[in-house]
Structure formats: C-alpha cells, structure tokens
Amino acid sequence: MSVAQLMKCSTDSSRWEAVKHRDRRADGLFLYGVKTTGVYCRPACSSRLPNRGNMAFFTSAVEAERAGFRACKRCKPNVPLAPEAHTRAIVRACKLIDEAEEPISLRNLATAVGLSPYHFHRIFKEIVGITPKGYGAARRERKLREELHRGASVTRAIYDAGFGSSSRFYEGARDMLGMTPSKYKDGAANLRIRFAIAQSFLGLVLVAATKRGVCTIDFGKTPEELTNRLRARFPRAILQGDDPGFAAWIAAVVAFIDAPRRSLGLPLDIQGTAFQQRVWQALQAISPGTTASYAEVAKRLGNPSAARAVAQACASNTIAVAIPCHRVVRSDGGTSGYRWGVKRKRALLERESPQPQLARLDHSKRGRAMAWPTTGA
Numbered sequence: 001m002s003v004a005q006l007m008k009c010s011t012d013s014s015r016w017e018a019v020k021h022r023d024r025r026a027d028g029l030f031l032y033g034v035k036t037t038g039v040y041c042r043p044a045c046s047s048r049l050p051n052r053g054n055m056a057f058f059t060s061a062v063e064a065e066r067a068g069f070r071a072c073k074r075c076k077p078n079v080p081l082a083p084e085a086h087t088r089a090i091v092r093a094c095k096l097i098d099e100a101e102e103p104i105s106l107r108n109l110a111t112a113v114g115l116s117p118y119h120f121h122r123i124f125k126e127i128v129g130i131t132p133k134g135y136g137a138a139r140r141e142r143k144l145r146e147e148l149h150r151g152a153s154v155t156r157a158i159y160d161a162g163f164g165s166s167s168r169f170y171e172g173a174r175d176m177l178g179m180t181p182s183k184y185k186d187g188a189a190n191l192r193i194r195f196a197i198a199q200s201f202l203g204l205v206l207v208a209a210t211k212r213g214v215c216t217i218d219f220g221k222t223p224e225e226l227t228n229r230l231r232a233r234f235p236r237a238i239l240q241g242d243d244p245g246f247a248a249w250i251a252a253v254v255a256f257i258d259a260p261r262r263s264l265g266l267p268l269d270i271q272g273t274a275f276q277q278r279v280w281q282a283l284q285a286i287s288p289g290t291t292a293s294y295a296e297v298a299k300r301l302g303n304p305s306a307a308r309a310v311a312q313a314c315a316s317n318t319i320a321v322a323i324p325c326h327r328v329v330r331s332d333g334g335t336s337g338y339r340w341g342v343k344r345k346r347a348l349l350e351r352e353s354p355q356p357q358l359a360r361l362d363h364s365k366r367g368r369a370m371a372w373p374t375t376g377a
Contacts, residue, residue: 006160015057018043028089031045031077033069045075059114088327089113090127093120097136106132120336126305130275172182175247191237195230196250201259201351202344205320207231207253208239209246213267217253217320219340257321260288260352264322272316279313286327288352295330298353315339 014225018026026043033040034050040058041047058064061071061078071078093109104112109132110120124132193215195208200219207228209214216233220226240246249266256264270277282300287294294314298306314325320340326348330336338345 012057015043015054016052019085020057022046022050025088026090026114027108028085031061031064031114032056033064033067037070038069040069040077042075042077045072045077046072053239059111061117064101074171080169084200086293087127089115089120090124092133093132094128096174097132103322125303128309130303131310134275138275191234192240193230193234193237194225194240194243194246194249196241196243196246197226198250198254200254202257202347204292205254205257207250209249209266209358210269210271214249214253214264214319215271217346218318218319219320229264244342253322257348258351260321260324266322268319268322270319270323272313275309276316279310280317280323280325282315283317283328284322285326287322288324289354291327291329291333291349294328295331297328298320311336327352 003008006273015026015030015032017023018029019032022044024044024246029043031040031042032050033056035056038049040061056067056069057207058067064234066075090113093113096104096109097111106121107117108116113120115123121131124135128135129203130138191210193208193210195206195216196202197206199205202219204220204226206216206220206222206229207214207220208218208230216230218226218229220229227241228238252263252266270280272280278301279297284295285300292300294307294310295304297310298304301310303309310328314328315337317339319327320326326345335342335345335349
C-alpha cells in the first residue's frame with residue numbers, strides 16, 4: 001500500500017483492503033470490530049477473516065470499546081504500539097508531510113496514522129525532535145531553497161514550497177534565507193560581502209560579513225580553499241577582499257578566537273531554519289570554559305529527545321567560535337565530530353579551559369591578524 005493509499009485509510013473500502021491483505025503497515029492506523037463475535041482487532045491480526053458486512057472500523061481502542069466490542073486476545077489491540085510501530089507511524093507521517101502540496105493539519109495527520117492528536121504530537125516530538133509543525137516548516141524552507149536554485153520564479157517557489165500565502169512567507173524570509181528571496185535566487189547577485197583571511201592559532205581563518213553582520217567564520221589550509229568555499233556559497237555576490245575598513249573586524253575575530261569572551265561584540269548575520277537558529281542561540285549561552293552535551297542542549301530547548309537534531313544544527317553552523325558549537329560534546333564527555341576538525345575542537349576547548357596551563361595564549365601566533373589581500377570576483 002502506498003503512502004497515498006495509507007492516507008486514505010480513513011475510508012472503509014481502503015481499510016477493508018488492508019485487513020484483507022493483512023497489511024502490517026496499517027497497524028496503528030485503525031482497528032476493526034466483528035459484529036458477530038463482538039471482538040475488535042488490529043488490521044494484520046491472524047484471526048479468521050470476517051465477512052465484510054460484519055465489520056465496523058474504529059480509530060482507537062477507546063472508540064471500539066465504547067461501541068461494545070472487547071479486545072482480541074491474539075493481537076491485543078488495546079495494548080499501546082511497540083516503539084518500532086510508533087516509529088513506523090511517524091515515518092509515514094513524515095512522508096505525508098513531504099509529499100503534501102499544502103500543510104496538513106495535526107488532526108488529519110494523526111487520523112492518517114491512527115493515533116489521537118495529543119498522542120501523535122507527543123511521540124512525533126519524541127522521535128523526530130521537533131513538532132509536526134516545525135518539521136513541516138523545515139520541509140517548506142528546504143523546498144523553497146531547492147526551487148529557487150532551480151531557477152523558479154520567487155512567487156512560484158513560494159507556492160510550490162507549500163507556503164499558503166506570500167505575506168506569511170515574507171514575514172520570516174530574511175531570517176530564513178539571510179537576504180531577500182530574489183537575491184537568494186540569483187546566487188546573492190550584487191550582494192556586497194566583505195571578507196579577509198588572517199592567521200589564528202587554529203590556522204588560517206576567513207571572516208566574511210554582509211551589511212547585516214558576520215555571516216561566515218571559516219577555517220582552512222589555504223587562502224584559495226577558503227575563498228572558493230565562500231564563492232560557492234554566494235556564487236554571484238560581490239566579494240570584496242581589499243576593504244581597509246574591514247581590518248578591524250578580522251582583528252576582532254582573531255582576538256576573540258585567541259581569548260574567547262562571552263560575546264564577540266560584532267553583529268552576526270545568522271542564516272538558518274527557525275529550529276537551527278534556536279539551537280545556535282542556545283549555544284551562545286554556553287560560557288567559555290564549560291561544555292554541554294547534545295542532550296542537555298535539547299533539554300534546554302524544551303525537546304529532550306532532540307539530541308540528534310541539535311547535532312545536525314551544530315554541523316550546519318557556518319560561523320565558527322562566535323556560535324560555539326565546539327562547546328557541545330557527547331554525553332560521555334567525548335569531543336565527537338566538528339565541522340572544522342576534531343583537533344581544532346579540542347584546541348578550542350583547551351584554550352578556554354579554566355586551568356592556567358591550558359588557558360595560556362600562544363603568544364607566538366597571537367596578533368598575526370593580517371588580512372589577506374585577496375580580491376573577490
């Protein structure tokens with residue numbers, strides 16, 4: 001049975017088809033009762049197939065029992081689904097959201113997977129890490145970026161991505177894309193981005209900024225590697241690498257990397273989904289010299305089971321150190337992965353350590369914050 005057919009399991013004919021074929025994928029979507037026996041079962045129950053005319057369908061065990069049916073002792077339809085079945089139900093819900101042309105209401109999603117709205121909302125958040133509404137918003141943002149990259153008009157991209165109205169979209173467009181939709185579509189065409197490359201104790205660092213603030217802090221081995229990554233991210237922007245007025249910004253960033261304070265003191269142009277921005281804001285609240293696990297950050301966001309989503313948000317961060325994803329570690333204290341390499345992560349944590357022998361600055365490299373005279377395209 002396809003996702004579209006599963007969505008239609010709210011009709012008696014599609015439910016009958018699922019029961020007739022003992023489709024285990026339909027378990028958790030609905031229950032059926034047999035009028036001649038007074039027993040209700042799961043769709044895939046191995047009991048004798050009843051006559052279609054003797055069947056009644058229900059969305060929950062409570063509904064079936066209110067109608068006077070008792071639970072089957074073989075398939076135990078009144079016992080909560082096992083965790084694996086919950087996972088299958090949420091995977092189906094995610095597919096329905098992904099394939100829908102317009103947002104699906106919580107009630108309709110819950111009905112499609114055979115759960116009550118409250119129960120569905122709770123287990124969705126437990127398994128996925130965000131609410132169904134948050135998942136749908138992230139899906140629409142991803143779809144929008146894909147459509148704009150393909151060259152679709154802004155209006156078409158907005159509606160194809162599932163935004164109900166252009167006004168709703170434009171309310172959060174700048175936070176979502178970091179610029180107007182038309183500029184994003186054109187590869188940030190004519191957007192002026194100042195940048196410079198300097199030496200830090202972690203190696204070469206590129207700092208780039210739009211007029212809204214720092215949009216990139218990136219580490220690399222060569223100026224060419226760093227410049228090419230910036231150009232790939234903003235293919236049609238005006239990259240300006242010889243602005244004397246930007247020297248103070250790069251110097252401030254290098255000093256911040258060498259001796260982290262609570263705040264960089266420069267504005268940031270943070271571009272990401274709503275959930276990513278919530279994670280990054282939580283990371284900025286972690287003081288230098290301390291760490292938090294992915295699970296702890298998720299708990300602070302009110303989503304205790306969102307550790308994996310927090311890790312993904314950390315991996316998507318493009319503003320190193322200023323958004324301190326290096327301060328997020330595994331629950332056992334291990335450093336785990338880091339976008340700019342585990343060695344850099346360990347070096348940053350050692351530099352921030354309150355222990356004097358670890359917190360000392362490397363004076364041989366501090367102060368070498370000379371901007372690379374690299375011109376942009």
